[in-house]
Amino acid sequence: MKAKVHVTLKPGVLDPQGRAVLHALEALGFGGVDGVRQGKFIELDLKESDPKKAEAEVEDMCKKLLANTVIEDYRVDISEG
Amino acid sequence: MKAAVIVFPGSNCDRDVQVVLRESMGSEPLMVWHGDATLADVDLIVVPGGFSYGDYLRSGAMAAQSPVMKDVVAKAKKGVPVLGICNGFQVLTECGLLPGVLMLNAGLKFVCKDIHLRTEAADTPFTQGYDKGQVIRVPVAHHDGNYFTDDDTLKRLNDENRVAFRYVNADGQTSKEGGNGANPNGSMDDIAGIFSAARTVLGLMPHPERLSDPAMGGTDGRPMFDGLVQALG
Numbered sequence: 001m002k003a004k005v006h007v008t009l010k011p012g013v014l015d016p017q018g019r020a021v022l023h024a025l026e027a028l029g030f031g032g033v034d035g036v037r038q039g040k041f042i043e044l045d046l047k048e049s050d051p052k053k054a055e056a057e058v059e060d061m062c063k064k065l066l067a068n069t070v071i072e073d074y075r076v077d078i079s080e081g
Numbered sequence: 082m083k084a085a086v087i088v089f090p091g092s093n094c095d096r097d098v099q100v101v102l103r104e105s106m107g108s109e110p111l112m113v114w115h116g117d118a119t120l121a122d123v124d125l126i127v128v129p130g131g132f133s134y135g136d137y138l139r140s141g142a143m144a145a146q147s148p149v150m151k152d153v154v155a156k157a158k159k160g161v162p163v164l165g166i167c168n169g170f171q172v173l174t175e176c177g178l179l180p181g182v183l184m185l186n187a188g189l190k191f192v193c194k195d196i197h198l199r200t201e202a203a204d205t206p207f208t209q210g211y212d213k214g215q216v217i218r219v220p221v222a223h224h225d226g227n228y229f230t231d232d233d234t235l236k237r238l239n240d241e242n243r244v245a246f247r248y249v250n251a252d253g254q255t256s257k258e259g260g261n262g263a264n265p266n267g268s269m270d271d272i273a274g275i276f277s278a279a280r281t282v283l284g285l286m287p288h289p290e291r292l293s294d295p296a297m298g299g300t301d302g303r304p305m306f307d308g309l310v311q312a313l314g
Contacts, residue, residue, distance in 0.1 A: 013184075013229065014184075014187065014229075014267070016185055016186070016187050016188070016189050016267075017185065017189065020189055065138070065142065065146060066138070068139055068142070068175070068182055070174075070180075070181060070182045070229070070230065070231070071182050071184065071229060
């Protein structure tokens with residue numbers, strides 16, 4: 001199975017990188033952007049073949065290492081390998 | 082007194098701490114490699130500054146999972162004092178010994194300069210070498226020093242007098258009190274260092290060990306280590 005993990009800053013947590021990207025887009029003439037939030041994308045190749053078990057395992061990985069839940073949210077998408 | 086300095090791949094202030102501990106204690110601290118499963122019984126553990134594991138994933142995240150940190154956490158929970166400086170502070174938040182997180186500096190840039198700190202609590206082994214309210218000059222050198230925590234935790238830190246140091250200007254004013262530009266990284270409530278609930282763990286972003294010898298241009302960092310030696314014998 002494959003897991004795709006998106007790690008993003010929680011709403012309300014200041015994202016200075018996202019803000020800088022927003023300003024750069026504005027400077028390039030892209031005036032239609034109201035906000036930018038930057039995050040991480042992590043792709044995992046898993047040995048587990050049961051989607052439920054795979055998801056539970058990756059959730060555990062997110063809590064223990066992949067995300068810092070003080071400031072970050074995460075989303076796990078499991079798909080056939 | 083016996084002290085241990087934890088060394089990760091990418092630590093770069095471990096020897097600075099080693100030198101100042103040697104000077105203050107009059108004996109050699111143990112240098113403990115991160116891959117060791119246990120460390121000897123000591124009176125003080127220092128998690129030094131640097132870029133452990135290249136700051137991969139998040140600053141301090143990988144180091145917090147390294148074998149020796151299990152024993153550091155276990156010893157800290159038994160009351161052994163632990164001092165985390167810069168990357169060491171990041172490691173201590175990542176392994177749960179201190180609350181909150183050190184985010185990317187609000188100005189996006191790596192900040193490397195001397196700053197001023199106000200001692201907010203002088204009733205711990207780490208800070209008894211200073212007077213409450215005393216302003217000291219020490220350097221910062223970090224990219225991720227922007228302290229953040231939830232409002233409840235911040236209230237608890239303040240109510241329990243667990244803020245060790247705040248960023249101030251040379252006159253001792255925080256940015257809120259008129260010390261414009263005193264906060265180098267956007268840190269919440271101008272926090273530069275905090276204690277654990279039991280006051281036996283201190284994490285701080287600035288580097289007292291780097292201004293602990295007259296040859297380095299200042300000695301304001303030295304009382305932290307002399308105070309620890311006095312307290313821990």
